[in-house]
Every structure is written in C-alpha cells, then in structure tokens.
Amino acid sequence: MNKRKISFMYLKKMPGTDGNRYNMREVSPYGLSLVQENWVLIARCDMRQDIRHFRLSRMTELSVLEDQFLLPSGFDLNSHRPPDDRNEQILIRAKPEIADKIMEAIHFYMDAFEEQEEGVIFHFRVRYPEEILHYLLGWGGDIEVLEPESLRFRMQEVAKKHLKTLLTYTCQ
Known part of the structure; x- marks a missing residue:
C-alpha cells in the first residue's frame, strides 16, 4: 500500500556546528512508538538517508506531502531497535x-x-x-x-x- 511522506520543522536536542537547532525534514513515516514516556515518530529521513527517530514534542509545521513511498518489506515496527551509538x-x-x-x-x-x-x-x-x-x-x-x-x-x-x-x- 502506498503511503504519503510528511515534512516538519524539527528542534534538535543539540545545536549544529552553525548553532542552529532547527531544520526542515521530509520523511517517510513508518510508525509511532512510546519511548521513555515520549511519543516518537520512526521514519526514513530524506536528509540523512536512514531511519531516524523524531520526538513529536519537537515537531512543528507538519505537512502531508503529495510524494508517496512504500513501507520496506520486512520492516516490523514492533521489533525495530535503533543502533546504539552511545560511545x-x-x-x-x-x-x-x-x-x-x-x-x-x-x-x-x-x-x-x-x-x-x-x-x-x-x-x-x-x-x-x-x-x-x-x-x-x-x-x-x-x-x-x-x-x-x-x-x-x-x-x-x-x-x-x-x-x-x-x-x-x-x-x-
């Protein structure tokens, strides 16, 4: 089934090298998950070309786009775990x-x-x-x-x- 992409302004936890904490993201939304008492959107981010997690509380200016996407076969929201990059x-x-x-x-x-x-x-x-x-x-x-x-x-x-x-x- 075809699904539609979304865009939103996202407030990052830490500022980038330019000091800015906001950026516009276009993503293919895969699903929502409750993580540590925060609702999180799991989506493939066009900017990062990878699956990313976005806290809903940091999202503004949400828009549904005309662009469509297919959910990858084999993707299971219930078993998805992000890589641990806490080094x-x-x-x-x-x-x-x-x-x-x-x-x-x-x-x-x-x-x-x-x-x-x-x-x-x-x-x-x-x-x-x-x-x-x-x-x-x-x-x-x-x-x-x-x-x-x-x-x-x-x-x-x-x-x-x-x-x-x-x-x-x-x-x-």
Missing part, C-alpha cells in the same frame, strides 16, 4: 542518599553502578556529554564527575557562570 563513557561518584534519584532520572544512559565506601559510582554511556550535563548540574555538590576530565571542566565553567550571574543580581 562516550561518563563516570560519576554520588552521595548514597541521592543514588535512587540518579537511577530514576537517567537510567537510560546507565550501564552499571557500584556501591563503594566513598559513595556510589555510576557508569554512563552517552552520545555526547552535554546530553546529561543539566542532570549532573542539578545534583550540585552531591556528585563528582570522575571521567572524562573535559566534562568535569565543563561543569566548573557552567557553575562559575551561574555564580557570577547570581552575584551580579544579588549585588544590584
């Missing part, structure tokens, strides 16, 4: 009293955890460290980034910037 390793130490919050908030990224005398060590895998930066910053002094060093420095930069902003507003 960056993150290692943090957390105070035991917030370990359950960490497990609940970012379990998708977690590979393992181990309870030690000095705290709970969490092993995460991400596509890029910025993906979990806001979670880590939210736990403040209750966590310590052990690896990679670049993420530890990035957290320090953001914390200094927040402190400077706070002091600026406090002193006015």
Whole structure:
C-alpha cells in the first residue's frame, strides 16, 4: 500500500556546528512508538538517508506531502531497535542518599553502578556529554564527575557562570 511522506520543522536536542537547532525534514513515516514516556515518530529521513527517530514534542509545521513511498518489506515496527551509538563513557561518584534519584532520572544512559565506601559510582554511556550535563548540574555538590576530565571542566565553567550571574543580581 502506498503511503504519503510528511515534512516538519524539527528542534534538535543539540545545536549544529552553525548553532542552529532547527531544520526542515521530509520523511517517510513508518510508525509511532512510546519511548521513555515520549511519543516518537520512526521514519526514513530524506536528509540523512536512514531511519531516524523524531520526538513529536519537537515537531512543528507538519505537512502531508503529495510524494508517496512504500513501507520496506520486512520492516516490523514492533521489533525495530535503533543502533546504539552511545560511545562516550561518563563516570560519576554520588552521595548514597541521592543514588535512587540518579537511577530514576537517567537510567537510560546507565550501564552499571557500584556501591563503594566513598559513595556510589555510576557508569554512563552517552552520545555526547552535554546530553546529561543539566542532570549532573542539578545534583550540585552531591556528585563528582570522575571521567572524562573535559566534562568535569565543563561543569566548573557552567557553575562559575551561574555564580557570577547570581552575584551580579544579588549585588544590584
């Protein structure tokens, strides 16, 4: 059965090299799936020439196009799993009293955890460290980034910037 392509403006999670987070996509929609409490469109993207996942909450300006497509024979939405491209390793130490919050908030990224005398060590895998930066910053002094060093420095930069902003507003 022939199906019709759609187009939409998509808000990417991270900005591109030009700083822009928006781009127009034309896709062949294969189906919808509920992933981690978010509705996701699974579709073949014309731009990327591959199957991609798009969160519906990041889509605007949706249009149904005249272009048609055929669903690939053998494609099964129920058994489709995207390739795991989370190759960056993150290692943090957390105070035991917030370990359950960490497990609940970012379990998708977690590979393992181990309870030690000095705290709970969490092993995460991400596509890029910025993906979990806001979670880590939210736990403040209750966590310590052990690896990679670049993420530890990035957290320090953001914390200094927040402190400077706070002091600026406090002193006015």
